Amino acid sequence: MFKSTERKPFQQQDTAIYQASTSSHLQYPHRLNFYDKPPLFDVTIEEFETCALERLRVLAEIESSAARNRTWEESKTAIRAQAEKHLVLKQNSAKYDDLDGQRRKDHLSHFVLRLAFCRSEDLRRRFVKAESTLFKVRYEDDILTDREAFLNSRNFNTIPVLPDEKKKYESQLYSLYYGKNETERKAAFEREKYFKVKWTRVPDLVEKRRVFLNRGWAYVPSQEQSSIIFGEYENQLEKALELTARLLPRLDEDTRLIPILNNLSQGFIAGSSSEWMGENGEGTCGEEIRAEMIDDMSKRHFPMCMKTLHDRLQRDNHLKHFGRLQYGLFLKVLGLSIEEAVAFWRKSFSRITDDKFNKEYRYNIRHSYGLEGKRANYPAKNCLQIMAPGSGEYGCPYKTYNPDNLQSALLSTYSHQGLKAADLPDIMQLVNANSFHTACTRVFEITHSSCGVKKGDGVNGEHVTHPNQYAAHSRELYKATKGAAESEDVAMGP
Amino acid sequence: MASTMDALSPEAMLTFYRRLYPFKSVYGWLNHDHMPTRQWTHREFAFTLAGDVYVRYKSYNNADELKADVCKLNPSRFEIGPVYSARPRDKKTVRQLTPLQRELVFDIDMTDYDPIRTCCSEANICKKCWKWISAAVKVLDESVREHYGYEQLLWVYSGRRGIHLWISDPEALDLTDAQRKAVVGWMNVVVASGQNEGMKKVNLRAGTKALPPPLQAALDTLLPYFTSIVLEEQDCFGSEKGYEALLEFIPDVKVADSLRKTWSADPTKPSASKWLDLKAEVKAKDRSQRAPLMHAMEDIILHYTYPRIDAEVSKHRNHLLKAPFCIHPKTGRVCVPVDPRGIDSFDPERVPTIGQLLGELDEGMVVEGEESSPDSDVQRTSLAPYVEMMNKYATSLMDLKRKAKQDPDTLAW
Ligand SMILES: [Zn+2]
Numbered sequence: 001m002f003k004s005t006e007r008k009p010f011q012q013q014d015t016a017i018y019q020a021s022t023s024s025h026l027q028y029p030h031r032l033n034f035y036d037k038p039p040l041f042d043v044t045i046e047e048f049e050t051c052a053l054e055r056l057r058v059l060a061e062i063e064s065s066a067a068r069n070r071t072w073e074e075s076k077t078a079i080r081a082q083a084e085k086h087l088v089l090k091q092n093s094a095k096y097d098d099l100d101g102q103r104r105k106d107h108l109s110h111f112v113l114r115l116a117f118c119r120s121e122d123l124r125r126r127f128v129k130a131e132s133t134l135f136k137v138r139y140e141d142d143i144l145t146d147r148e149a150f151l152n153s154r155n156f157n158t159i160p161v162l163p164d165e166k167k168k169y170e171s172q173l174y175s176l177y178y179g180k181n182e183t184e185r186k187a188a189f190e191r192e193k194y195f196k197v198k199w200t201r202v203p204d205l206v207e208k209r210r211v212f213l214n215r216g217w218a219y220v221p222s223q224e225q226s227s228i229i230f231g232e233y234e235n236q237l238e239k240a241l242e243l244t245a246r247l248l249p250r251l252d253e254d255t256r257l258i259p260i261l262n263n264l265s266q267g268f269i270a271g272s273s274s275e276w277m278g279e280n281g282e283g284t285c286g287e288e289i290r291a292e293m294i295d296d297m298s299k300r301h302f303p304m305c306m307k308t309l310h311d312r313l314q315r316d317n318h319l320k321h322f323g324r325l326q327y328g329l330f331l332k333v334l335g336l337s338i339e340e341a342v343a344f345w346r347k348s349f350s351r352i353t354d355d356k357f358n359k360e361y362r363y364n365i366r367h368s369y370g371l372e373g374k375r376a377n378y379p380a381k382n383c384l385q386i387m388a389p390g391s392g393e394y395g396c397p398y399k400t401y402n403p404d405n406l407q408s409a410l411l412s413t414y415s416h417q418g419l420k421a422a423d424l425p426d427i428m429q430l431v432n433a434n435s436f437h438t439a440c441t442r443v444f445e446i447t448h449s450s451c452g453v454k455k456g457d458g459v460n461g462e463h464v465t466h467p468n469q470y471a472a473h474s475r476e477l478y479k480a481t482k483g484a485a486e487s488e489d490v491a492m493g494p
Numbered sequence: 495m496a497s498t499m500d501a502l503s504p505e506a507m508l509t510f511y512r513r514l515y516p517f518k519s520v521y522g523w524l525n526h527d528h529m530p531t532r533q534w535t536h537r538e539f540a541f542t543l544a545g546d547v548y549v550r551y552k553s554y555n556n557a558d559e560l561k562a563d564v565c566k567l568n569p570s571r572f573e574i575g576p577v578y579s580a581r582p583r584d585k586k587t588v589r590q591l592t593p594l595q596r597e598l599v600f601d602i603d604m605t606d607y608d609p610i611r612t613c614c615s616e617a618n619i620c621k622k623c624w625k626w627i628s629a630a631v632k633v634l635d636e637s638v639r640e641h642y643g644y645e646q647l648l649w650v651y652s653g654r655r656g657i658h659l660w661i662s663d664p665e666a667l668d669l670t671d672a673q674r675k676a677v678v679g680w681m682n683v684v685v686a687s688g689q690n691e692g693m694k695k696v697n698l699r700a701g702t703k704a705l706p707p708p709l710q711a712a713l714d715t716l717l718p719y720f721t722s723i724v725l726e727e728q729d730c731f732g733s734e735k736g737y738e739a740l741l742e743f744i745p746d747v748k749v750a751d752s753l754r755k756t757w758s759a760d761p762t763k764p765s766a767s768k769w770l771d772l773k774a775e776v777k778a779k780d781r782s783q784r785a786p787l788m789h790a791m792e793d794i795i796l797h798y799t800y801p802r803i804d805a806e807v808s809k810h811r812n813h814l815l816k817a818p819f820c821i822h823p824k825t826g827r828v829c830v831p832v833d834p835r836g837i838d839s840f841d842p843e844r845v846p847t848i849g850q851l852l853g854e855l856d857e858g859m860v861v862e863g864e865e866s867s868p869d870s871d872v873q874r875t876s877l878a879p880y881v882e883m884m885n886k887y888a889t890s891l892m893d894l895k896r897k898a899k900q901d902p903d904t905l906a907w
Contacts, residue, residue, distance in 0.1 A: 121592065172707040199642065200665070200673050207679030209706045216643030216665070 028103035030150040031089055032138055034233060035240075039108045048112055049260050049377070054086035055109035056264060059130040066129075079137050091143050115257075116264035118245040123265060127241065132234045139226065156228055161194035161219060172212045173219060193222045201235075202227045263377050289335045291344035297334075299416070301474035303440055303467045304397045305386055306330050307413055317351045323394050324361075328368050329380040333468045338369045382466040383437060398436035403428060410443065417447035440464045444474070451477040501826050501849030504544070508568050510848050511561070513855060513871045515819055516881045521557035522888030523648070523662070523818075524574065526895045530556050533595065533667075538575030538582040540814050541567055550575075550814075551582040551591075570823050573814035577667075593811040598644070598666040598674060600681075601815065602630045603656035606802035612728045612736075617824070619655040619842060622727050627657055628837045629719040630801035633712045634659060635834045637681065641708055642666075646894070648887060649832040651845055653822025657832065658815060662891055664898070675809045683709065683800045705792060713792060716799040724765065724798045731765040734758070740768070743790045743797070746783065749775045818884065821848045830880040831887070846876045 061082040065075035083089065089106055090097045110131070117127035139147065166173065177189045199218040205211045205227050212219040220228060289297070298310040309327040313319045319327065324345075331341060342365055346357055366372045387396045401409060407424050423446050430439040441464045445453050458464075459473045500506065525534040539552040539560065549567075554560040564572065575582075576593035585591050604611070604619050604627065613622045631649060638644050638661060646662040669677075705713065724730045731737045737757050744750040753771060757763060776787045807813050820829050826847040832840055854875040872881050 121590065175704055175707055175710075198665075200669065203673045203676035207676035209680055209708065212707060213641040213680075214643075215640065 026092075026103075027100045028107070029092075030153060031091060031099075031103065031142060031146055032135070032150045033103070033107060033110075034154065034236060035107065035110050036236070038111050039104070041104075043108060045256055045260075047108070048257070049264075051105050051109040052112035052116065052260075052264055053377075055106075055113055057086045058082045058134065059113070059127075062130045062133045063126065066133075075133075076137050076140070079134070080141070083134075083137075089138065092146050093143065112261075113264065114241060114244055115248065116261040118241045118248060119265065124238070124241045124245070128234055128237050131237060132230060135233050136226075136230060139229065151225075151229070156232060158195035158197050158220075158228060161196055166194055169212060169214065169219065173221075176210060176212055177221065178210075178223075195220050195222065195225070195228070197228055201231045203231070260377070263379065288337070289340065291336075291340045291347060294331065294336070294344055297471075297475075300478065301471045303464065303470040304409070304413065304443070305395075306467050306471070308397055308409075309394065313348050317349060322392075324364070325368065326381055326386070326394050328365060329378055330467055330471075332369060333380040334471055338366065338371065341365055341369070380466070380468055383440075383464060386467070387436060396436050396440075398431050398439045399434075403431070406431065414443065414447050418449055419443065419446050437463045437465065440470070444470060448474065448477055451481045453477065501847065501852070502821070502823065504568055506848055506852055507570065507821065508565065509852060509855075510821060511564050511568065513868055514851060514875065514877055515561075515564070516868070516872065516884060517557045517561040517564075519881055519884040519888055520817060520819065521560070522892060523884060526662070526891045528892065533577050536577045536579070536581055536594075538578060538812075538814070539817075540573045540575060541569035542571050542573075543567060543569050551585045553582040571820040572817050574817050575814045576811045595667040596669075596811040596813075598661040598669055598677065599808055599813070599815050600634060600659040601652075601656065601804040601807040602627060602634075602658075602801055603652070603804060605655070606684075606804065610724075610728070610730055610739075610798055612730060612732075617655065621841060621843070622723075624840075624842055625719065625723045625727070626799070628840070629716055629723070629799050631657060631659075631832075631834050631837045633715050634681070634801050634803075636715065637708060637712070640711075641680075642677070646887075646891060647834070648818070648884075649834050649837075650818045651827075651830050651832050651840075651842060652816065653820070653827045653829045653845075654825050655842075658829075660815075660818075669811075671810050674811070678803065678805045678808045680708070681801070682803055682805055683796055684802050705789075709796065712800060713795060716795060719799050720795045721766075725769055726766060729765045730798060731768045732762055734761045736765070737761070737768060740772075740794060743794050744772075745786050745790055746779075749779075749787065819880075828877065828880070830877075831883050833883065846880075851875045851877055 058079065061079055062075070065078050070078065087106060087109070088097075089102050090099060092099065113127065117123040142150070173194065174186075174189055177185060177192065196217045196219055199206050199211075199213055199216055202211060202218050202220060202224075205220065205224055206213065206218060210224065294310070295314070298307055302310065306327065309319065309323055309330075312323070313327065328341065328345070331344070336344065342362060345361060345365055346354075349357055349361065363372055368378055370377045383396065386394070387399055393400075397406060397409065407428065410419060410424065410427065411421065427439050427442050430436075430442060441458050442455075444459055444464060445455055445457055459469055462469075464470050521534060522528075524537060525531055527533075535553060535555055537553060538550065539554070540548065540550040541552065541564075542548055549569075552563065554563065576596035579590060579592040579594055580588040582591065604614075604623060605616070607623065607626050608615060611623045611626070614620055635647060635649070638647060638659075644661050644663045644666050646666075648660040648662065650658045650660065652658055704710070729736075731740050734757075737753075741750045741754060744753070749772075753768075753775060756771060757768060772791070776784060776791065779787060807815065816829060818829050818831060821827070822829065826849055827842070827845045828848065828851070830845055855871060872878050
């Protein structure tokens with residue numbers, strides 16, 4: 001389906017795959033897309049990955065909107081804002097925009113994510129839900145004329161209800177007709193056109209008793225037509241994903257794509273932590289982090305697991321493979337550039353020669369940044385992975401340390417941030433209840449009380465699910481509350 | 495022999511399975527074909543064994559295999575689940591076991607009527623309260639046929655105080671969970687709201703508008719039931735608690751207060767008279783004030799007579815439901831099919847029990863030289879008409895499938 005060769009000029013003969021339009025000169029005459037046909041143009045591997053990552057950010061916002069129980073209007077606002085940043089898709093009236101370019105990217109990114117998310121039932125379900133929501137937002141935002149043109153370009157297999165039939169069921173149809181006052185309602189009902197579809201295509205309308213049902217047929221007024229469209233969209237996407245899942249093994253021959261796809265779906269699985277997966281993610285707080293800043297940062301901002309790795313690295317001037325990988329990816333997502341990462345590790349591994357470092361470690365660091373080998377964009381491990389059995393000495397300290405060691409480690413690590421012995425029973429109670437997330441969250445609250453964090457506030461209202469989430473929010477808090485004071489100090493200094 | 499053993503003993507159950515249980519009929523009904531299809535081979539069965547051991551994900555190649563396993567494990571009952579993407583018994587080795595098909599099922603149980611029935615409580619049931627089930631069957635049967643166009647309906651007595659509906663139209667078998675949830679949402683008027691709060695009405699009408707058409711139709715069916723069950727036999731408003739529940743539906747405070755004053759002087763005044771009092775109050779109002787009260791009266795009728803469906807049973811394809819012809823472990827009655835047209839005269843107490851059937855088997859002597867077979871055994875018992883009913887229905891399903899195969903267009907709408 002995708003050829004990852006060098007970029008070629010856009011292939012003109014592919015116009016047949018787009019919805020036919022007589023008036024438009026565009027390759028993609030409509031902003032809305034049912035994605036019936038795969039993109040048949042060539043793309044570079046970078047384009048393949050970056051456009052998918054950007055779409056993923058929008059989908060992650062959709063999932064998080066649902067998780068936060070936002071209202072439909074609040075969700076739309078949040079999703080629009082995310083789409084404005086990562087997946088611009090303008091109306092036909094925006095004549096000076098590169099409409100085809102935007103729509104091409106939309107088309108391509110949708111299909112890349114299909115490949116990444118077709119592989120398990122759970123991923124398929126989540127993908128369909130997120131994509132349908134995105135479609136709904138765009139549908140509702142679409143200008144009426146654009147939307148009509150799109151709808152006219154497709155056959156939704158609806159059967160028009162003829163005047164005779166409408167007359168026959170007038171009382172049933174009218175009693176379900178929604179309108180303002182009685183006179184307006186009557187007039188509007190007279191004008192209203194009805195479609196017949198099998199009731200299974202509009203389950204949402206059936207559930208709310210908003211359509212007339214007659215022997216399996218639902219009589220849908222055109223003002224409720226969107227239900228048919230959304231149902232159709234979900235249905236088609238579900239089927240297409242199942243089909244893709246069956247065809248996917250053929251893709252295995254292209255070894256460059258598989259790691260990218262794995263990485264994409266992993267970011268999605270991690271859910272809230274999908275924000276923490278990219279070098280340019282929001283977790284970086286904007287400013288550049290330099291190698292020499294890490295030690296200071298670890299004291300203020302790192303969760304126990306990463307602080308432990310950092311301390312061990314400084315103490316032994318070495319970390320074993322899995323520890324390096326875990327800590328290295330955490331630093332990458334924290335915002336450490338590849339140059340600074342090489343500098344940091346070179347400095348930390350002070351007992352080995354340049355030659356040995358270059359031979360044995362430099363490659364691995366570049367690899368973890370996706371610059372060597374499979375060129376995968378490896379995400380940092382989240383709490384679930386760190387807590388998983390077999391993580392051994394690099395696991396979650398709240399889980400693996402014995403109670404005595406944990407308590408003394410907590411005091412020595414965090415007492416300079418305000419953690420007192422009196423806080424320990426509270427934390428240990430959570431640990432004993434196997435609620436390691438919550439224990440870590442509690443420690444975050446205690447050690448950030450000087451930033452105004454109170455018990456129950458969590459990390460921005462959430463539990464700790466990812467060390468990068470912990471660190472990023474800690475940095476944000478410091479920047480917001482202490483940043484001003486610190487820069488003043490500097491200004492007043494000599 | 496049978497008379498000497500305890501009616502619900504394992505020995506009695508085993509005899510019932512070996513000599514009377516109509517495995518072939520149940521096979522035909524689930525499979526829609528003579529030759530085993532996926533609808534049978536990929537179908538989940540679950541057994542309840544002695545000591546409350548529950549075994550799931552059983553599946554069989556044919557009816558004989560099921561019979562052999564049932565006779566071997568001798569369950570106190572067994573349940574039927576969905577048709578999966580693979581054979582359920584291979585659950586450990588297959589990559590995915592997804593429910594694909596399932597009859598659309600409904601479960602109506604007398605327990606959900608406990609807050610309003612006055613004749614019996616809990617597990618008990620009598621002819622009087624069974625009438626509610628009759629009303630439910632009428633409304634549901636009509637709605638499923640008229641609104642959804644389904645025609646392959648099997649009603650099965652649950653053996654104690656409820657009834658199940660199994661819908662086997664091909665389109666119904668294919669419904670997704672979301673679509674099943676939609677049907678339930680459409681059907682449900684009265685939903686339980688917590689254990690001790692009784693019932694709460696929901697979702698009857700949009701604002702102050704008239705009832706939606708399906709409920710209007712149900713109302714016509716239910717009106718005679720309301721009079722005979724609620725007003726007369728059960729006398730639901732014949733106590734202070736009963737009429738206070740009624741007054742909660744009255745939106746007009748003045749009307750409610752006036753009725754309360756009258757009734758508190760004579761709390762046991764018959765429900766029918768109280769209903770007339772309410773009607774008189776409503777009539778005395780001018781037109782604009784009358785409408786909401788008329789709506790309230792409709793709501794009351796629906797609340798007290800509309801089918802109370804156990805929604806969870808219907809919503810998911812992988813919900814298991816007791817197989818027809820099983821023995822109810824408490825009553826010993828067989829879960830027999832019921833003809834909805836004769837539901838008004840159906841008497842749960844006249845449904846054969848296992849003890850009765852085994853007695854009948856003992857009495858009818860096997861003629862010399864004639865082999866005893868399940869078919870001839872059943873013929874000698876009062877189970878015969880029920881098995882006959884199941885066989886006829888299974889045959890009609892097979893005919894339908896054969897026709898659909900010959901002329902695929904007839905169903906492709
Ligand atoms: Zn009773």
